[in-house]
Amino acid sequence: MVGALSFIGDRDNRVAAEAKLDPMHQFQLEKLAGADWNIAGYNVAFTNSALWMGLATLALIVFVAGGMKRAVVPGRWQMAVETFTGFIDGMLAANVGKAGKKYVPYIFSLFMFILFANFLGLMPLGVLGVHPFTFTSHFSATGVLAVLSFSIVLIVGFAKHGLHFFSLFVPHGTPVAMIPIIFVVELISFLVRPFSLGLRLFVAMMAGHVLLEVLSSFVISGGNAGPALFVIAGLPSFVLMVGICALELLVAGIQAYVFALLTCVYLNDAENLH
Amino acid sequence: MPQIAQLGEFYSSQIFWLLIFFGITFFVVGRGMVPKVMDTVASRDKQIADDLKAAEAARAQADSEEAAWRTRENANRAQAQGLIADARAQGAAATTERLAAAQARIDAEIAAAEARIADARRSAAAEIETVAADATREIVSRIAGLSLDDTAVRGAVKENLVHG
Known part of the structure; x- marks a missing residue:
């Protein structure tokens, strides 16, 4: 949670500061409240991660509520919200078809929740002393969303097609002799889906934040080491950081999009088989 | 890590x-708010489609009304043309008639004038004959001392006047 920027204040105490120059420190979970809250023996302490989940939820509610004026001629805010719902609606229509309409609430929630989480984690709030926590950089969080999506696919698939859903693992035109092997291969690729879904988002977000942290530590270490090193290492790192920041904003959007898009594709399998 | x-x-x-x-997020935003936002979009799309349909219908009606007006206008124009042609024919006929009447009157006047001229000429010629016959008889009686028959003198004078 304590990012590189807080390091500036600790310049005098170099030894103590260097211990904080850990790019992984930003992913540290901390109990903020309820360290002893337990449900059926499982600890459910309110952590910094939970705090930012709540903030993402709150921001999303505020954002969508701002677009609820229901004006015939929409204002800017309403237009923005309608663009997002239209985007999700279009994505489902393109990937699942008419039957995809009923998944708009889920896919919209999924996409916007991940998008807001990713963006909030990138906000330069460290300048104000508040260090954002990106809970999408934890596979314990992304995994829940992935399992949720995968469960919906399984439930819809078996509810709609029954055991015929297994024909998903035997593509059309497979030679009879190949069916056992293809079935196993397809089954494995199907079962890998929740892992790839959750890991992709977690890895992308973690990698980006580690990269930003490492580059910012170059800037600060270079600055501390003297003017020459600052010019050689610090400044170029800073310039690179600005570019990487822009890239990370792009990645934040793309990863949310990929998560939602792949869920749509999997839902299409469940709705329409092949 | x-x-x-x-x-x-x-x-x-x-x-x-x-x-x-x-x-x-799912229940408040996804289930609660998103359907309303999408309803708004759908109702707007529907309203736009309805407005377009109404405009299309109005245009079709305007087109048909224009076509009706055009046929009516064409009929009116044809009728007007007929009226003009009739009036023209009537006018031409009246002119011809009046011209014919005028011609007839002029002809009659000319004939009467010619008849009057002929009469005048005849009476003038007869007067000249009488005068000439009297003069001839007088001359003959003075120069030759002959008393001529009036009828003979008149015949000779007439012959001379005709052949003279």
């Missing part, structure tokens, strides 16, 4: 709070 190092301690908390907050 805290994600793995702290997994044992925090996994239940992560799962619990994510389900809580994603649940809130």
